[in-house]
Each structure stands twice: as C-alpha cells, then as structure tokens.
Amino acid sequence: MYTMILLVYLQQNLDVSLDQARLRGEYLRQADCEAAARKLRGPVPIPANYAAAWQDVMCVKVANNVRVNEAAPLDLARALQAHAPLRCQAEGAWERLAAQCRPSETNGAAGEKAARR
Known part of the structure; x- marks a missing residue:
C-alpha cells in the first residue's frame, strides 16, 4: 500500500x-x-x-496493515518532552532532535555545577 x-x-x-x-x-x-x-x-x-x-x-x-489517518501534524518537540527517550540517547544528526527532550537535564546539570562551587 x-x-x-x-x-x-x-x-x-x-x-x-x-x-x-x-x-x-x-x-x-x-x-x-x-x-x-x-x-x-x-x-x-x-x-x-x-x-x-x-x-x-x-x-x-507503507505496510498493508497500517491505517493512514489525516490528523494534524504531530508536534514532535512536545511529544519528546512528554515522553523522552531513555536518557535522550542519540548519535549524529539525531543529537539535534534529542536536544529538544533535555531541558530538565541541562538545567539540572547547571544547578549541580553551581552547587559544587
């Protein structure tokens, strides 16, 4: 199909x-x-x-058993933030995409560095 x-x-x-x-x-x-x-x-x-x-x-x-719907485009950034991949793993070009699911990791790392000083 x-x-x-x-x-x-x-x-x-x-x-x-x-x-x-x-x-x-x-x-x-x-x-x-x-x-x-x-x-x-x-x-x-x-x-x-x-x-x-x-x-x-x-x-x-697409596979024959896949249902094609005409829904609105998916907001990928929101989906990644709501359901982040395990430890936001990514390589190469996917690193840019995975960066969208890391706001809490980035803020948390900055907070840890400040606490160590």
Whole structure:
C-alpha cells in the first residue's frame, strides 16, 4: 500500500521553510498514488507577508496493515518532552532532535555545577 506525504513550502525573501507535512490517502499501487500526487503538486494561495507558497507531494510505501489517518501534524518537540527517550540517547544528526527532550537535564546539570562551587 502507498500513501502521500503533503509538504507545504513557504518562501519569504530568500528563505524557504517547510510549514507542514502530513499523510493523505491510501493507494494500492504506486502508479495510483503518483497519479493523484501530480494533481496536488504546485502553487497554493500565498499567505500575507510571504513571496511564494507551493505544495509538493511524495508517495511512500507503507505496510498493508497500517491505517493512514489525516490528523494534524504531530508536534514532535512536545511529544519528546512528554515522553523522552531513555536518557535522550542519540548519535549524529539525531543529537539535534534529542536536544529538544533535555531541558530538565541541562538545567539540572547547571544547578549541580553551581552547587559544587
């Protein structure tokens, strides 16, 4: 089974940012997904204070027993803070992501150093 990931890009002067990414639809074949994706690619209404906005779509394979819902995007930073991975372990590029789940560790370490002085 395949699903689409919608990616909405906003341009402000020379900066381009990804505003959201969310799943949409279930397709039995990749060709069906790509056909639907072609219809969704392209410009979208431009919000105030932005120069351009456009939507891209990518099709990805998911397991047949996975249910694709169209819920709002997950706030990953909030999820990590509420349910931090064990000791916030991470390597390489994941270190930046894991840093979001550490505010209490960072503050606690600074407090320990101050107490030792």
